[in-house]
Amino acid sequence: MIEIIRAAKHFLPFLGVTLLKMWHDLWYSSTIKRGQKENLAELMVANHTLEKGLTMPKRKLGFGYPKVRGIIDRCRKYIKDYTPNHIEIQCSIDILQQYYNLHIDNRFELPDDIVKGIQEVLKSKLYDTKLCYETTKSEFFAPTDNFKDFALSRHSVRWYSDEKVPDETIINAIHLAQTAPSACNRQEIKVYVIATDEKKTEVLKLQRGHTGWGHQADKILLITADMGHWQCENRTSAFLDAGIFTMNLLYAIHYYGICACTLNAHLSIKKQKQLRSIVGYSESEIPAVFISIGNAPEKFMITGSQRVEYQIIHQII
Ligand SMILES: Cc1cc2nc3c(=O)[nH]c(=O)nc-3n(C[C@H](O)[C@H](O)[C@H](O)COP(=O)(O)O)c2cc1C
Known part of the structure; x- marks a missing residue:
């Protein structure tokens, strides 16, 4: 009973603070905001899921087409709207290149749109980033x-x-x-x-x-x-x-x-x-x-x- 009274006393101030905090976190999250920073942040996450695919123990060729297409599209758009000179973009380019080379080396034919997309974004490569390695x-x-x-x-x-x-x-x-x-x-x-x-x-x-x-x-x-x-x-x-x-x-x-x-x-x-x-x-x-x-x-x-x-x-x- 004492615990219920204590909880009730704290409930309203706690609710107020929590709602304000929730509003702040919602408003500034990438769920709502879609600027340059959020695009780069999302690209880094997408890059990471593709590089995880490159390091899988039982990796099959021809994996992750939707992911690859997503990274190509995001890169294209970002390069067009802003600049390729961001580490997140350079990182995407390197991971796409590593993905492409893996398939070429193993004589695996990738869909045409993916090949063209990778070749297009590769033109914006400015410097090397850290690749997956054995x-x-x-x-x-x-x-x-x-x-x-x-x-x-x-x-x-x-x-x-x-x-x-x-x-x-x-x-x-x-x-x-x-x-x-x-x-x-x-x-x-x-x-x-x-x-x-x-x-x-x-x-x-x-x-x-x-x-x-x-x-x-x-x-x-x-x-x-x-x-x-x-x-x-x-x-x-x-x-x-x-x-x-x-x-x-x-x-x-x-x-x-x-x-x-x-x-x-x-x-x-x-x-x-x-x-x-x-x-x-x-x-x-x-x-x-x-x-x-x-x-x-x-x-x-x-x-x-x-x-x-x-x-x-x-x-x-
Ligand atoms: C809170 C947290 C959650 C994570 N969740 C996952 C996950 O669900 N799957 C996964 O493969 N890696 C996960 N990671 C690992 C990160 O991808 C990894 O730490 C990050 O890419 C940096 O690489 P490093 O740990 O090799 O330095 C997580 C890392 C953190 C800190």
Whole structure:
């Protein structure tokens, strides 16, 4: 009863703040705004889905035509309306070229409109960006004693061997990731290691973003944040803590020589309920993100995941 009275007292101010915040996030999102910035942002995402296709373990030729056509159209329009001199455009051009070369090298005939489209946008190439590449287990986990090289060597890996990751290794990584800071040392982040094949399959059914490779993962980690550590007005900070912990965990996993890829947890309410019944976390926890993990095969492909220029993401004021 006391809890209901407390909730009622906080409900109206909370609703007001939440509605304002929702309006801000809706208004400034790319769902509503369609300017230069939003077009480039969407292109980067489209580029990434195509480059993921280029690095798939069981890649078939002739994949992703709608995606390729979409990137060509967006590039054409952007180059016509603005300029090709943006890293997102140059990145599209390189990924399209890599896609084209792969098919030419394997004597696979692409549809005419795609060939013409790629040849057309290729004329706007100004400089090289980072392409998808093949690496080996020993190159990927080459020992280093400095953080810069270590950070540069971590990449999402979507290609795993059949070898199991020992529970002990993953527990060690979670322990190391506890060095992550959290707001006022709340430490509200939890990790669920989904290890049985049955539960892994059930969880993966709820996630979209692992097509063609996720089933190979040895384990799926689920990161949650417990809202019981937060006042309702500051609840978004729980996601911030989850993000910081996740990055630390990704580094820890890399340090222990395990491959990983973060997977979004954009789940509908219905899917969140299903996830909770599969994993069994408490009602006060919210799922923040998944991480697929597995051992590295001897050789595998990595996406380029080109970053934007560091100059545009900072400002000294
Ligand atoms: C919150 C978050 C969600 C992500 N979701 C997915 C996903 O669903 N599928 C996927 O293949 N990669 C996913 N990724 C991985 C990103 O694509 C990857 O981190 C990004 O391209 C940068 O590449 P890097 O990790 O190799 O540096 C996600 C990453 C983050 C941080």
